[in-house]
Amino acid sequence: MLAFIFCLAASAADQKKDLSILDGKIRALRQQMTQLFSKRQSLENELAKIEKQSGHLAKKIRRLKSQSIQLKEKKHDIEKKLAREKAALDRLKSQLAHNIRAAYSIGKQEPLKLLLHQNQVATLSRTLTYYRYFNRARLAEIAQVKQQLASIQALTKSLEQKESHLQSVLEELKQERLALEQLKKSRKKLLSLIKSKLKTQKDKLAQLQKNKHNLEKLIQKAQQASTFLPSINQGKPFHQLKGQLHWPVKGKLVRRFGSRRSSGTRWEGVIIQAPEGTPVRAIYPGHVIFADWLKGYGLLLILKHDNQFMSIYAFNQSLMKNVGDPVEAGEIIATIGRSGGRSSPGLYFAIRKSGKPINPERWCRKTKRGRVS
Incomplete structure (x- = not known):
């Protein structure tokens, strides 16, 4: 009996020792992760500056x-x-x-x-x-x-x-x-x-969800800030132009609305492949409510068209308009790039109605063999 008690005591001591070692490993791992995230943040800040x-x-x-x-x-x-x-x-x-x-x-x-x-x-x-x-x-x-x-x-x-x-x-x-x-x-x-630091799909998913949350917050703030913008002559209302809007750039659709991303989420817009430096044009008159670099989207521009609709243009090489600028339909607002961590040039284009993503292919002119014009 006494031997059994000593055995339990030794086992408990070993478990405490193992737990202490495990805690040390966890702390070391957390420290490494903190350094990694700090390094990634530093690189992303430098990337934003270069872009x-x-x-x-x-x-x-x-x-x-x-x-x-x-x-x-x-x-x-x-x-x-x-x-x-x-x-x-x-x-x-x-x-x-x-x-x-x-x-x-x-x-x-x-x-x-x-x-x-x-x-x-x-x-x-x-x-x-x-x-x-x-x-x-x-x-x-x-x-x-x-x-x-x-x-x-x-x-x-x-x-x-x-x-x-x-x-x-x-x-x-x-x-x-x-x-x-x-x-x-x-x-x-x-x-x-x-990319070498972001090894797992879990990291990518968390980052994408954070980017989405940041964008939604940004859109909400921009909508609130744009309440007092002057009116602009728009002609036919946006909601009456379903299937008639011009695409912002000519090119090939490489990602469609709702298609699955590598992280498991789905695209809330489309990606149009086009040569770097190609002009990006506004699909409808409106005001610029955001024009800056945003993590995950690179150089991003958002146009507010009316109280319901807005359009989003991301991954740009350069932005030609500033916040508050009025924009006419067909006016150049940016140029095609690969900002935001893209490996190839293209435009992320999205339309939102009352803050919710809608399919651009239903609002813009029909595609021909996967190409837009």
Whole structure:
């Protein structure tokens, strides 16, 4: 009996020891998880910063391209003007040559010859006066030629300056593109690091649920904040356009509304695959109630159309509108990207009615072989 009691005591002591070891392992595991989550948060913050910078660069590149086109048009106009001035100069040279030939036909000693052939003083006076006027006309033509030459030289200098500025703009454009490519590589590296940390489906599910909750809270707050936005001319009401709305971008539907995600949840919108940088257009008039980076959605823009309907555009490369901006149907509001941790470019597009997700395929125009336009 005494041996049995000692045995129980030893067993209890071993269990306490095992429990203490297990608690230590749990604490160590929690500490590791805390460090992991902290690292992931740091990487996601850095990713958000890079994607915002990438968006700003993309916008700047579009502006530089526009400036380059304008400079080429100005260069073309100057070249046409230069051609006109040269033609005018050629005409003046031809006229001057004609006058010189006429003067030569009179002779190098025109005044003396004229004096020898004059019988009357009045006639002589008129001839001499004409000769003076003739010489003055020659001098005026010479001055005009010089003025035209100066004008052409000024135009040439202006053309050279325009060309120099154009080259400078194009070089800046190349540097901006290089910086953008470097940012993209850095972003891919960060994405790889983040994905390597999120190993289990449980982590992905928890993150998606949190993202969904954050988005719903964001939409609710944005709806409340947009109560006093000014009205905008919308034409036909949104609810009467079912099946008639234009899609925000042309491309291929790679994820449909309600399709299952890898985490087990279902998509509450669609994903349209399109080349990076493709313009994204508003499907209906409205006001921007959110335009910023949101975890899980990247660069996100939300349009409020009326008291019931709103549209959501995510994974963008850059945002072209700000909160409070009025937007017309078909107006460019963003560009296609891969923000929010996407591995390939595309647009997440969703429509909500009274805060609840509805199928965009029932509201936009019919798809053709899985493509939208």
